[in-house]
Amino acid sequence: MKKPITELAKDLAIAPVAGYLATKVMEPVSMKLYEWESDADRQREDEVRPGPPFGIAADKTLALVGIHLQGAAQERAGMTFHYGLAVSWAPVYALIRRTTLIGPVSAGLASGAAMSLIVDEGLTPMLGFSAPNRDYPLITHARGFAAHLAFGLAVAAVTEATWCLTRRRP
Numbered sequence: 001m002k003k004p005i006t007e008l009a010k011d012l013a014i015a016p017v018a019g020y021l022a023t024k025v026m027e028p029v030s031m032k033l034y035e036w037e038s039d040a041d042r043q044r045e046d047e048v049r050p051g052p053p054f055g056i057a058a059d060k061t062l063a064l065v066g067i068h069l070q071g072a073a074q075e076r077a078g079m080t081f082h083y084g085l086a087v088s089w090a091p092v093y094a095l096i097r098r099t100t101l102i103g104p105v106s107a108g109l110a111s112g113a114a115m116s117l118i119v120d121e122g123l124t125p126m127l128g129f130s131a132p133n134r135d136y137p138l139i140t141h142a143r144g145f146a147a148h149l150a151f152g153l154a155v156a157a158v159t160e161a162t163w164c165l166t167r168r169r170p
Helices: 004-036 039-048 053-063 071-099 104-126 138-166
Strands: none
Touching: 004 071, 004 138, 039 138, 053 071, 053 104, 071 104, 071 138, 104 138
């Protein structure tokens, strides 16, 4: 039987791909849920939203070291932050999965929910990467939570599928 630390190390090697692919799953889920929202809710969200949070995060973070980007370089930096967060959060699934008795679906849901609550609902508005939570319609928060659940499930699926594909056969 493998030791949990060995399993965790393997998960950490898988995490960048899992985080990237999970973001590719999360984005269309979020967009479809956005399309299903009422026109009034979409309008209210669009009015209060100062811009893409990952773009604002990139601008503010890079400004701390004196870097100010424009145009395509600014957009690339924002996307780098977006995918960087996904890649750096994917190991949370592995920590939950390998250090508890929680199964893959529950661990995926837990890691996605934690990302939504800690990052989207906590750090993002606290750091000024979005408008304050109370400015958004409730459906915006529900959509973000659901999209992050999809993220967590996708991280679980990629991680567990990779484990199955790389398992040594006797």
